[in-house]
Amino acid sequence: MTEYEVVIGLETHIQLNTQTKIFCSCKADSWEQPPNTNICPVCTGLPGVLPVPNEAAVEKAVILATAMHAEPQSLSFFDRKNYFYPDLPKGYQITQYDRPIAVGGYLDLPMPDGRTRRVTINKLHLEEDAGKTKNEKGKRYIDFNRCGVPLVEMVTNPDIRSADEAAQYLTRLRQLLRWLGISEADMEKGHLRCDANVSIRPKGSAELNTKTEIKNVNSIDAVRSAILVETERQIREVESGGEIKPWTLDWDDNRKSLHKMRSKETEADYRYFREPDLLPVHLDDDWKERILADFPELPLARRQRFMDTYALPEYDAEVLTSERSLSEYFEAAAQAYGGDAKQVSNWLMNDVMRMLNDANIPASQLRLRPEHLAEILKLVDAKAINNAIGKKLLKKVEKSGKSPAEIVEAEGLAQVSDDSAIREICQKIIDSNPAEVESCRSGKESLIGWFVGQVMREMRGKADPQMARQILSELLKQ
């Protein structure tokens, strides 16, 4: 039986998180706004209006291009893509065609098995979004709110070889977009949209066979499922002597099934030509320099550096670089701490990340600053407080915004390491629990833990637990 491999190319549309739309001053984001309330003469294509380019959209596209290792072009053009559709109010979409803002590039995907897969990019171009059409009860409703929202369309070459790789590409792209702060990249909200071009071929073949295009996939899981379903269908088709037709397929996420939207036998003729209402985009070195002045270290590089510089395990480095502000938080805390960065990582991954998840905020919004975390770690190291108090302090700092030392001072949380103070309490516990003392002395030594617990409770957790244990075992041996 022939073994097949799947060949996948992804076409993504990325909604840029600019303040305003790409060619007018309406807000870019209309999430949860009633239909046709975030519109103006320009984005609804009234007679006589003209587009004015939003420089922020160009800048964000250049940032993305740079992060994708693509080449931003010093000269690019806008073009008109002409077609009729009710939610396209001008009857053409302003987009870029043969001279896009950037060409080439790639995204490296670390795969779970340790390999790295490089997916190359054909081009990135800027364009305006169209509106939305809703069909209901035989009527067609049009919402123009989305008209003119800035998009980058980014097309990969057919480099992807499995549904998992496709999912991994989208995961990494989403991470990158958020890292760069250029898109919310929420697939459910359509900030990141993906069409998948899928074909199959016998393993080892270099041919590109007829592909189908899967549209309307709104989550990374859906992309994976849709590709798997389509791959199987194509294999069945070929195995049974059939032929793959260049269909456009629609993914139904509820039924986990694909159905044919249209045959794509002939290419539509969009009669592209240069948009005469817009000047060419001149991206000179000065502008590019300004755009890229704060270009950040990228997630994969930072991940590697965390492993190299801070001797973190790959898992920690991966988690800590999953999101940019978390990685910056870690690094600031590790530097303020100066000690074993793994300690910082542990506290972050166990306790601080739980706080982030509970509050649903990024690390940058914590009142518990990285210096606070470092200070707590230092207090623990110095035995000024014990571990348990340290963990409680995280929440206390977050709640009050006060520094850990201040709280320790104000609430008297300092660890008691005074031998006589602890000895006094230990004696008191022993005196009031004769039965337990008896069992312990008659061999049930594990009871020592219970005694330590009693001492800690009596001293409201502030005792140095090691010291308490030592004194208790001394007293119990008598």
Place this chain on the structure above:
Amino acid sequence: MQLCDLSALELTIKIRQREVSAVEALDSSLERIRAVDGRPGSLKPGQLTAEDQKTLHAFITLTEERARRQAENVDQQLAAGEDPGPLAGVPFTVKDLFCVQGTPTTAASRILANFVAPYTATPIARMEAAGAIMLGKVNLDEFAYGSSTESSAFQPAARNPWNTSRVPGGSSGGSAVSVAAGEAVLSIGTDTAGSIRQPAAFCGMVGLKPTYGRVSRYGLIAFGSSLDCPGPIARNVSDTAAMLNIIAGPDSRDNTAVTLPPEDFLEKLESGVKGMRIGLSPDYFRIAIPDPQTGEYCQQPLPEEIETRVRQTAELLASLGAIIVDDVPMPNTRYGIPAFFVISRVEAASNLHRFDGVKYGYRTPQKMTDLNKMYRLSRGEGFGLQPKLRILMGMYVSAAQYSEQYYQRALKVRAMIRRDFEQAFDKAGKYQLDALLTPTTPTTAFSIGDIYGDSVLMQFADQLTVPANHAGIPGLSIPAGFDGQGLPIGVQLLGPDFSEASLLRIGRAYEMATTEEAWRQIKPQVLR
């Protein structure tokens, strides 16, 4: 002489000095309109009466109430000691291709007959901010697609005030007519291949197509977006300069509007032409038109009267100190129309896509369940012949399989036409021209109905004006006398980018030198 016959500069001085009121000036214009304009263009014109044939029909929509409010406002401002602006109280008309908030903006097409603009075009807003009084919207060829105003869906179309059996030219026909007949003192038109200069020439007016981008296109319903230039039509060069002062300048709503700092076009207007190098080109004294039988291109000389006028103009300018440079080659002039035919139609077809009956404008009254059928019927019923022809042509020459052969090739021709001008105007080149002096049109105003229907021949009326649109350079048409039939002859000055001040200066020098000439005293037929 009535108030409405004064120049803009004369009138506004009288108003600002409170010698007359803005309301009086308005009333003078309204009276003239009632006297000469006849009924306005409408979608249901019925039979053309004998009366219709003697009146001008410049208007589609007269906005009398609005104008009166504005005039009263100007008078109040003056009474309060405020400055209402440099064109205070000057009545003007607007080619009905510009959006003006709250007024019908039809583009002379059935498809926009019911469209009331919710915003105002930049040049109109600037005119109003300068105190000028908008009288209303004047007729044009449907979507500006023509050179005679005959293709308007609003009939009767405008007629030539010098002879009402003649066309006024187009597409800014209503603009030129309204100014020529004293209905308005100024008008704003648009020029895509000659649509300001040609009707100005046909009606004995001054018309300026500014440098592309000099005047914002925001609010102008697009014909050929890379060619369209809003500009003034006035009775003399000084008024033209004064109006350009107001409407020119950067606009944050138009990406293609030039960002040059404002210029005062009146400042050196009367500094004369001494030492200016003005060229004549044999390529502007002949036209190339396709033979109707064979389709072959054949060259024809211009009517002698027209060439003579241009040469006389050159002699006069020489006597004023200009250096006349003869025989400047402009070899690509003859390809201007074919290239325009292609480029303008590609842009026009795309610009017409938005008129789909979905959002505004005409929608077929037939009950429709099929979207494509609704598009087809709405556009089929809403568009007149010219838009349909231009859509067909534009779609054809930009189709994937023909684009290289037509559209891309036309763009190359366009670049060559631009190069002709660059060489002529090159300060280090052989000719070093400040301006090229040419006829504006190959003929004077032709008879209504003579050419209409032959879309190709009609297009060739723009042969001498269209190169400036391809090149983006400014062009000024000024009246230079009459032909044997008493029809105005226009001569054209073309100059390098942003040379409006020089062109106006040459025009003004000619005007001052000919003030006393007999032909200057002749009034349009309708005012005799």
